[in-house]
Amino acid sequence: MTVTRLPRPSIRVTADLVILTVRSGELHVLLIDRGNPPYLGRPALPGGFVRDGETLEGAAYRELAEETGLLAGDITLEQLRAYSEPGRDPRGRVITIAYLALGPELPLPVAGTDAAAARWIPVEQALATELAFDHEEILRDCLESARARLEHTTAAATFCKEPFTVADLRHVYEAVWGQRLDPSNFRRKVTNTAGFIVPTGERRFPDVGRPAALYTRGPATLLIPPLLRTTTDEP
Amino acid sequence: MTVTRLPRPSIRVTADLVILTVRSGELHVLLIDRGNPPYLGRPALPGGFVRDGETLEGAAYRELAEETGLLAGDITLEQLRAYSEPGRDPRGRVITIAYLALGPELPLPVAGTDAAAARWIPVEQALATELAFDHEEILRDCLESARARLEHTTAAATFCKEPFTVADLRHVYEAVWGQRLDPSNFRRKVTNTAGFIVPTGERRFPDVGRPAALYTRGPATLLIPPLLRTTTDEP
């Protein structure tokens, strides 16, 4: 037997992005308005087809740069999962792999090739909107993944523009989890976790009130023991 | 503007399976010997191309049935992640989505279409072998995922043929984690976690020693609080 040839390829693959940030204490997601059919004009997650010779990660970072101008060094994308329902794209068979990014207050989005408009939308509002394709499901899955990630990793700090205060970091948790945290227990937790945050020695002076110590992200990536939400079940 | 047509599809997609089980106290993975080029005769993970009109999950369960005779009701497959390096398959552009399954002592594997031989291999041995494609990387990722899953879910019980004893369940943790656990603390943990295991009222009589109470899997899927390994970091 000689070299086996593959049957003619029949599936297209996209990498779609769920880019989350916290703005004014509220969790936002980057959405575009679709500039082409199908779902012309509908809000959707940014993303696009994987090209020949390109990895999924490569495609995801390329889309990220096109939509936001952010480069791979600025932010980390994490693969979430694949969506493969045969009817999910009316143009034909398309499988999508979703990528999750968590960022600090990001530069204003740049309208990309396929995007009539790219903008930050509060996630609650985005979930109440009719999104293109199955993007609502993708967004929900990524949200839950992001929430879980805060429990076990130091990812919350990537939401903060450096330098940041302990309260800034706490506000991230509160925005992502939609839950108030005890300031004093939160401080104890993050300051006792080696490598989570490192003090700069500087302070930030608010309009009123005691100034707060400033920190930068530390080298730790895992939170051991975890910092758990109180109320959640995920199956 | 009318309906946009997609450029000609250029990517093939496979669903590959990492099926784990515990046999004689050791973690095993199901491998096949490839019956076709490339990598003819090399051990590999079972898997195959996704067909038209089929979801990834559908393809994964179809492959599972072909290799082991197990049906969707018998075992749960969980999507892990996608592998997309352009050069990973010499036949052309192939993206693979890996699925993880945890099962009790499974029926002897059935040699499938593409498989010259399917058999259980201890994972340590499998990792020391030259596997086809990038299957070693996939196997390592799935292993770490399985280990982490035991910490936060009741998945370990799916490794046990019902009914099982507390010691049986502990042996699963010990095999998957490669780590001894204190029998008495382990018992306290699993019996105090509501819905993890439910007593049948029956007992099993070993060749020698006190008989052990028998249990079946309970309705809980999450372990709250988690049952953590002592020594592990995962980035």
Place this chain on the structure above:
DNA sequence: AAAATAGTGTCTCTGAGACACTATTAA
């Protein structure tokens, strides 16, 4: 009785939650 395995009790230490209290700034 001895060997073997199952199962209980208990001590200690860590860390989370609740929350009272102190500190430092601007107005």
Place this chain on the structure above:
DNA sequence: TTAATAGTGTCTCAGAGACACTATTTT
């Protein structure tokens, strides 16, 4: 001084690890 925000201290409780001890079976 007051308002506002940052930060500390402390009490209690849940749960993990260590490990001594008891229970029930076969030989």
